[in-house]
Amino acid sequence: MTQASQGTVIWSIVIATIVMLLASLFVLPTMIGSKIGDADIPTADEIAESVLAGIDIPEGLDNAKLNELYEDHFKEDNWEDTAIALATEELEDDDYEALTDWMLGETNYFDLGIPDFENEDDLEEVIIKDTEVVNAYADDEDANVYFKLKAYFETDAGDEREYIYVRAKVRDGDVDNIKFNINPYPQALFN
Helix, strand or coil: CCHHHHHHHHHHHHHHHHHHHHHHHHHHHHHHHHHHHHCCCCCHHHHHHHHHHCCCCCCCCCCHHHHHHHHHHCHHHHHHHHHHHHHHHHHHCCCCHHHHHHHCCCCECCECCCCCCCCHHHEEEEEEEEEEEEEEECCCCEEEEEEEEEEEEEECCEEEEEEEEEEEEEECCEEEEEEEECCCCCCCCCC
């Protein structure tokens, strides 16, 4: 066979392959589509029912041990949430009375509070921007809860806002004391 005739045979095979490929692209989807249309495909609910039907759930199952393991595992997380709730309640007590006393400079001789804040009625709004719990011990019900507040208040110059940082010590399940500061506490990693 000559080289010219070999080239003709190769090109014939390539063209035949391309024609068969194009034909299969048009014929196969119609054949498969007609088969799928006839099939009985179960819904998600039917599949779930058939799976659950095969599972035997014993009557009177006691989850006490499982619940005990769950509570032990998440005790610290649950205590942190409780500590935040206790500290928030104490902070918001009497419409932020401890905060306004501090802002007025009435809580500590060395701490002058906010110089432009002159009247407790000038406090317009307090927003808790961030909360962090440090040194939480569920067994002792102790924790240090840190808050980052944004306080809006009225001054002679107009509306002002100030970021105020708070540390609430929770001891034996009660808020022991609350301290305020203009600067963040180093233990709390606020951004």
